[in-house]
Amino acid sequence: MASRFDGQLRWLHKVRLYPTCAQERALVTMLRGTRELYNALLQQRRDAWTTRRVSMPSREQYTQLTELREAEPRFAAVYRECQDAVLHRLDLSFAAFFRRLKRGEEPGYPRFKPASRWNQLEYPHGDRALKLDPAHMRVKVPGVGSVRLRKGRIVPEFGRVFLVTKNGRWYAVFEGHRLPSPLPASGSSVGVDRGIRVLAALSDGTTIENLRPGSRRKAVVERHQRALEAVTVKDAIGRPLNTKDPGRIAAVRRLARAKEREANARHDWLHKVSRMIVQRFDRIALEALRLRSMTRSAKGTPEQPGVGVRAKAGLNRALLDAGFGKLATLIREKAEYAARTVIEVDARYSSQTCAACGQVCKESREGPLFACVRCGHEADADVNAAQVILLRAESPPMSAPGIARGRQHDAA
Numbered sequence: 001m002a003s004r005f006d007g008q009l010r011w012l013h014k015v016r017l018y019p020t021c022a023q024e025r026a027l028v029t030m031l032r033g034t035r036e037l038y039n040a041l042l043q044q045r046r047d048a049w050t051t052r053r054v055s056m057p058s059r060e061q062y063t064q065l066t067e068l069r070e071a072e073p074r075f076a077a078v079y080r081e082c083q084d085a086v087l088h089r090l091d092l093s094f095a096a097f098f099r100r101l102k103r104g105e106e107p108g109y110p111r112f113k114p115a116s117r118w119n120q121l122e123y124p125h126g127d128r129a130l131k132l133d134p135a136h137m138r139v140k141v142p143g144v145g146s147v148r149l150r151k152g153r154i155v156p157e158f159g160r161v162f163l164v165t166k167n168g169r170w171y172a173v174f175e176g177h178r179l180p181s182p183l184p185a186s187g188s189s190v191g192v193d194r195g196i197r198v199l200a201a202l203s204d205g206t207t208i209e210n211l212r213p214g215s216r217r218k219a220v221v222e223r224h225q226r227a228l229e230a231v232t233v234k235d236a237i238g239r240p241l242n243t244k245d246p247g248r249i250a251a252v253r254r255l256a257r258a259k260e261r262e263a264n265a266r267h268d269w270l271h272k273v274s275r276m277i278v279q280r281f282d283r284i285a286l287e288a289l290r291l292r293s294m295t296r297s298a299k300g301t302p303e304q305p306g307v308g309v310r311a312k313a314g315l316n317r318a319l320l321d322a323g324f325g326k327l328a329t330l331i332r333e334k335a336e337y338a339a340r341t342v343i344e345v346d347a348r349y350s351s352q353t354c355a356a357c358g359q360v361c362k363e364s365r366e367g368p369l370f371a372c373v374r375c376g377h378e379a380d381a382d383v384n385a386a387q388v389i390l391l392r393a394e395s396p397p398m399s400a401p402g403i404a405r406g407r408q409h410d411a412a
């Protein structure tokens with residue numbers, strides 16, 4: 001079906017909101033209202049199933065919602081489309097539940113949402129519900145009023161809108177669509193691999209550091225951590241007792257903000273690195289998705305380590321992998337928008353393969369250095385692996401894994 005977004009890419013635009021105290025109270029009330037609605041609709045479906053063994057069609061709940069709004073002013077106070085979005089969200093979680101059941105997995109039944117896990121209001125037709133005043137950077141929210149937006153932000157044409165709260169702040173996330181904007185061809189290709197000591201290595205010899213947490217930022221997080229410890233009263237098994245204490249709540253929030261800033265810095269760094277890679281290269285070879293997670297599960301997790309896996313090493317590794325995984329996702333997104341080509345490559349044994357002669361041998365790899373036991377080629381181990389990834393992207397697709405395995409046999 002043709003849509004008005006044909007060929008366009010989804011685009012999220014996040015802008016800070018500055019609600020007044022009264023407006024924030026209204027937003028929090030709507031948040032509570034939608035959460036209670038979600039839990040009530042879920043309860044209804046559970047009851048229908050346990051007492052009558054029937055599944056409750058969402059159409060029926062939709063009709064009841066209309067009746068409920070007429071009877072209960074508390075429900076009527078919340079914008080109707082936000083409530084429809086809640087019902088839709090419940091449908092999605094049930095759809096995911098049944099999909100996983102069908103696949104033979106053991107998913108958890110959709111759960112009730114505590115306040116801590118309910119932090120957004122969805123306006124499925126935001127352009128209809130919210131009135132944006134770009135001249136004064138204000139947005140009119142039904143039932144809340146005219147809320148100030150961060151100045152200097154240009155909000156593109158939007159459809160769906162989310163009002164989101166995080167660590168006591170509010171944001172509007174506008175969902176728009178835009179056409180890709182191809183970058184001029186650069187005529188060069190690159191292989192990118194996750195590094196062992198670095199975030200990533202490129203086949204042209206560049207290595208990209210992990211953003212160090214930064215001693216100052218780290219010190220701030222630790223200070224807030226200690227401050228929280230100091231105001232926390234614990235029971236015999238270490239659970240906090242004074243969770244409602246305003247002083248402790250403030251300390252929790254300060255710690256959460258410090259951690260958020262740290263995460264923002266890391267996120268910002270990944271955006272910069274991915275932008276640089278997409279700008280410089282036309283064709284970008286990355287390891288294919290999923291393959292690495294298969295090898296990882298074979299090694300086990302920190303909770304259930306496989307044979308010979310140290311728990312600490314596993315945890316560190318998982319954190320580094322998460323960083324690279326995010327980088328790869330950003331590269332894919334930015335490449336799509338810039339009309340660059342991303343080639344997915346089977347990355348198995350890439351760290352043991354010689355980029356010069358193709359020999360696969362464990363012994364070639366000695367810590368940070370790669371020294372081929374056959375041809376003597378020497379390189380930074382991570383750069384060598386990135387070069388192997390690029391070679392595999394450029395060679396016929398069939399050859400890579402088969403040959404790699406065959407050669408390893410020879411070497412053994």
Ligand SMILES: [Zn+2]
Nearest residue numbers: 354357372375
């Ligand atoms: Zn070699």
